[in-house]
Amino acid sequence: MTVAWVVLVLSGLMETAWAVALDRSQGFSRPVPSLIFVVTLVLSMIGLGYALKSIPVGTAYAVWVGIGAVGTTVVGMAWLGEPTSVARIACLVLVVAGVVGLKVFH
Template identity: 55%
Template sequence: MTTAWILLVVAGLLEVAWALGLKASQGFTRLWPSLFTLVAMLASFYLLAQAMKVLPVGTAYAIWVGIGALGTVVLGMLIYGDSASPLRLISLVLVLAGLVGLKLAS
């Protein structure tokens, strides 16, 4: 079970990588960022699929999406200067609380 959670976290981190890669690829018009994005996508989906062999589908998918969303929003703020308004930050905390709740309920 612990291995499945580790795979799920890595899959979520790879989701962050490919989401940022999409921006860097400029709509798949730049070769190396596009290749990086595709490899990260494949690896992320593969690890998610492996984790789902053990974890409940709803929990695994929600955690994967949540890690991807949280990581992408935070790095978007840090790297691209996306808005860090109080409402966005409160929303991130709520998403994080939901992820913790799903983990505790599993």
């Protein structure tokens, strides 16, 4: 795996972090989650921009969004009390399969 792919995966994880921080900021009324949101958003965008130097935009963006969406959903289900069901988990597996497919067939 190249550096660009590692950075892209880390950027996707930062997307999860900023999405959760945005929720926890309660409309930017709480300073610590608001600051975490800003920092992780900027880091996520910088990483995505770096990855786009060598990974096609369609592939990079889909992988970035997929990691962020799956990560945010898992955090929501595991720690934030969001509903968990076999159907939701199956859908997450499909998203992961799509992300892996984009990497494999890149």
